[in-house]
Amino acid sequence: MSADAGHAAHGPASHGHGDTEGGHGSVKSYATGFVLSVILTVIPFWLVMGNTLDNSLVTTLVVLVLGGVQMVVHIVYFLHMSTKSEGGWTFMALIFTITLVAIMLAGSVWVMYHMNRNMMPMSGHEMQTKMR
Amino acid sequence: MMHTDTAPPGSAAPAFFVTDEEGHHSEGSTMLGFWLYLMSDCLIFATLFATYGVLGRNYAAGPSQKDLFDLSGIAVNTAMLLFSSITYGFAMLEMDKDNQRRTQMWLAVTGLFGIAFVTLEIREFVHLFHEGAPPWRSGFLSSFYTLVGTHGLHVSFGILWLVTLMVQVRKYGLVAANKRRLMCLSMFWHFLDLIWIGVFTVVYLIGVLE
Numbered sequence: 001m002s003a004d005a006g007h008a009a010h011g012p013a014s015h016g017h018g019d020t021e022g023g024h025g026s027v028k029s030y031a032t033g034f035v036l037s038v039i040l041t042v043i044p045f046w047l048v049m050g051n052t053l054d055n056s057l058v059t060t061l062v063v064l065v066l067g068g069v070q071m072v073v074h075i076v077y078f079l080h081m082s083t084k085s086e087g088g089w090t091f092m093a094l095i096f097t098i099t100l101v102a103i104m105l106a107g108s109v110w111v112m113y114h115m116n117r118n119m120m121p122m123s124g125h126e127m128q129t130k131m132r
Numbered sequence: 133m134m135h136t137d138t139a140p141p142g143s144a145a146p147a148f149f150v151t152d153e154e155g156h157h158s159e160g161s162t163m164l165g166f167w168l169y170l171m172s173d174c175l176i177f178a179t180l181f182a183t184y185g186v187l188g189r190n191y192a193a194g195p196s197q198k199d200l201f202d203l204s205g206i207a208v209n210t211a212m213l214l215f216s217s218i219t220y221g222f223a224m225l226e227m228d229k230d231n232q233r234r235t236q237m238w239l240a241v242t243g244l245f246g247i248a249f250v251t252l253e254i255r256e257f258v259h260l261f262h263e264g265a266p267p268w269r270s271g272f273l274s275s276f277y278t279l280v281g282t283h284g285l286h287v288s289f290g291i292l293w294l295v296t297l298m299v300q301v302r303k304y305g306l307v308a309a310n311k312r313r314l315m316c317l318s319m320f321w322h323f324l325d326l327i328w329i330g331v332f333t334v335v336y337l338i339g340v341l342e
Contacts, residue, residue, distance in 0.1 A: 030221035034214070041210055041332075048337045049203050056341040067333030071326055078217055078322040090167045097171040101178040108182035 025080050033077025040070040166316045170323045173286075177327050180279040181334060188339070190271035197272070197339030200265055202256075206336045209252050210328065213287075216245035217325045224318050232306050235314075239298050242321070246291045253284045276335065283331055286324050293317055 044063040046052060053059045075081045075094075083091045188197075223238035257277070260266070267277040297317060301310050 025221070027222075027225060030218055030225070033221075034218045037214055037217075041207075041214065044333065044337055045203065045207050045210075048340060049207075060338050060341055063333055063337050067329050070329050074217075074322060074326045074329065078221065078325070079319060086164045086167070089164055093168055093171050097174050100175060104175070104178045105182050105185060109185045112186040 025077065029077050029080070033073055036073045036077070037070055040066050040073065162312055163315065163319075166319055170319060173323070174327075177279075177282070177330070180275070180282055181330060184275040184279050184335065187271035187275040188335075192270035194270040194273065195263065195265050197336070200260055200263060201336055201340055203336060203340065205252065205256060206332055209249055209256075210332050212245050212249040212252065213325050213328050216242045216249070217322055219245060220318055220321050224314070227306060227311060227314055230306055232301065235306065236298060236301060239294060239301075239314075243291055243294045243298075246287055246294065250284060250288055250291065253280070257281075280331060280335065283324065283327055286327075290317070290321055290324060293320070 044066045047059050047062060053062070081090060081094065085091065219238050219242045223235050223242060226234040226238060260273075265273055267274050294317060297310065297313055300313070304310060
C-alpha cells in the first residue's frame with residue numbers, strides 16, 4: 001500500500017504531508033471496496049429473500065459470516081485501517097473495542113438466555129418433576 | 133485588569149492565543165482521537181445490539197419481524213448508504229487533488245443519498261406505527277426502535293455535519309482545517325455504514341428467518 005512508505009518515514013508523533021495523502025486510499029481501493037461490498041450485500045439478501053438454502057440455521061450462520069467479512073472490507077477499503085496507521089494505536093483501539101463488543105454481546109445473550117430458562121414460570125407439572 | 137502589557141521596544145508582539153490552529157501534530161492526534169470516539173460509539177451500538185439480542189424474540193403476543201419487515205425496502209435503504217459511502221470516498225479523492233468544485237459536488241451527492249436513507253427509514257417507522265407496532269408494543273419493538281433509531285439519528289446528525297462543512301468549504305475553501313474536518317466526517321460516515329451492516333444482518337435478515 002502507498003500509505004506504508006509515508007508511515008515508515010514518520011514516527012507516530014510527526015505526521016508529514018505524505019501521511020495525509022496516504023490516508024484516503026485511491027480510486028482503486030474505493031472501487032474494490034465497493035464491488036466487494038455489493039457482492040457481500042447481495043448474497044445475504046438473496047439467501048434470505050429467496051429462501052435459497054431452505055435451512056434457517058445454516059442461513060443464519062452464513063449471513064452472519066458474510067456480514068462480518070463485509071465489516072472487515074469496510075474497515076480496510078473505506079476506513080483505510082491498517083495495523084500501521086497512527087503508529088498502530090488505532091489498530092490497538094480497534095482490537096480492544098472488538099474484544100469488549102464480543103464480551104458484551106456474547107455475555108449478555110448467554111447470561112440472559114439462562115436467566116430466561118431458569119426463571120420461567122413453571123407449570124404445575126414441570127414444578128412436580130423438578131421437585132423430585 | 134490593570135496590567136501594563138506593553139512589550140519592550142524591539143521585542144516581538146506577545147501571542148495571547150494560538151494563531152496557527154492546524155499544526156501537523158494536531159492533525160495526527162485529531163484523527164486518533166476521533167477514531168477513539170468512534171470506538172466508544174461502537175460500544176453504545178454494541179449495548180443496543182446486545183439488548184436487541186436479548187429482547188428480539190419477545191413479542192408479547194404482538195407482531196414479529198416476519199409480519200413487519202419488508203426486505204426489498206431494506207435492500208434499497210442499504211443501497212442508499214452504500215452508494216453514499218463510495219460517493220464520500222470520491223469527495224475525499226477530489227479533496228486530495230484540491231478540486232473544490234468537484235469535492236462539493238460529491239459531498240452534495242453523498243448528502244442526497246443520506247437524506248434518501250433517513251426519509252425511507254422514517255417512512256418505514258410511520259408504516260410500522262400504522263401496522264400497530266409502536267415501540268411500546270413489545271420488548272422486541274422497544275429494542276428495535278432504539279437500535280435502528282439511534283443509527284438513524286447518527287445519520288441525521290452526519291447530514292447536518294455534512295451541510296455545515298459544505299458551507300465552511302464554500303466560505304473558506306479547502307484549507308487544512310476544513311480538510312481535517314472532512315476527514316473526520318469521512319470516518320464517521322463510513323463507520324455508520326459499517327454499523328448498518330450489523331443492523332441489516334442481525335435485525336432484518338436474521339429477524340425474518342425461522
